Amino acid sequence: MAFSRNKLYSIMIIACIAGYIWLYFGLKHEYSEDKPIEVCLIKHFTNIACPSCGSTRSILSLTEGNFIEALSINPMGFLIAIIMFLSPLWIIADITAKRNTLFIFYQKTETYLKRPQLAIPLVLMVIINWIWNITKGL
């Protein structure tokens, strides 16, 4: 595949750190009742929510334990929360044990996701979620 184990791990760690910083600012904003910052390009240009708009709010309500609220804002928040929680642990475990289990897992999921019988339902789910997001007016 395209990149080596170390490149993948550094990208994932940077992404996780950025995600946690973003969450920290999200939490701060929630308590200070300011207007949240919007970074989504699609929403900026078209005023229409994108498929993953609202995932910050979803994760924020997850941190408060409101699972149903998180699900109703954006189900993708669950997926992001799981990845953000698990991947740093997995990477640290891999680095300390000098293995590359996460890299192998990543490559395997990549090949699985390319199969049409898996890709088409997933794309449809994303589109349904998108339509739901727009009707919710996120």
Place this chain on the structure above:
Amino acid sequence: MDAQKVDMFIMSNSKFFESHQVNQIRERLLAIDDSKWAMISTVQLKDPTTSLIVSILAGSLGIDRFMIGDTGLGVGKLLTCGGLGIWAIIDWFMIQNATREKNMQKIQQFLY
């Protein structure tokens, strides 16, 4: 392989590869057997310009990454609104080189 064939291939396909790789591909093509010509001349290469257009239009959804075959990164981009919009903008400049690298990987399996 025949020098004329190789030069024809290089002329029509050099835009799909990075400039520093073209010479290496040419030398390798001259060295390999003629029987591989059919496979090499029909290999499907992705156009960097197309992926740039897709990246500008739908980069926030990760479709450019899906298109060149980086499914994992595509999912990452899709889930995070194009990496909070930053990664999407970075990819406007990275995607052409990423496409060329993918093309190189694709042709490499026939070259060696």
